[in-house]
Amino acid sequence: MHLPTSPLTKLGYNIEFDSDDQYKGMYIDYEALAAHVVALHKQAKLRGYDLWRVIFDPKLQVNLYKTKYGSYLKENVEFSKKRSWVRHDEHYHVDFSVPCESQN
Template sequence: MNKLGYNIEFDSNASYMNYSIDFEAMAKHLAAIKKSADALNVGIRVVIFDNAFQKKLKATPTGKSLITTMKFSTKKT
């Protein structure tokens, strides 16, 4: 498994020790990246985001809009 330089692994509840993923904040970040890319006339081909956590991301208020505006990876990460 490639941990991309970080030696942590989130559990199925998106937690690691006393850290947890803020999916709404992540969705807002992705929406901001999309908005900037659109303003610069550049595309985002695919968002690589852990498949197990995509459902949680897309369940947030901001994440719901990402479903139709951004393509997410479907291969096992």
């Protein structure tokens, strides 16, 4: 099942999961989300870069720390601490720290 991302749901931005992390039979897979962020961080580091931050609903971040990747995330990844203008429960943003190349 895919999350509906049509204009009717404002491309998914209008979707909010309930207090049980569910939306119309779908649920947030914290294990997969945490694994993805860890993989992105490790690949960035292999290339000499880093993650600047991950934007994901601060109230839900505690569930990421309960996964098998929790220790790694706490030690290596900076998550947003303030709630964004739109709730980030059905998606997340990853900002990379990559320096600009010199135009010499």
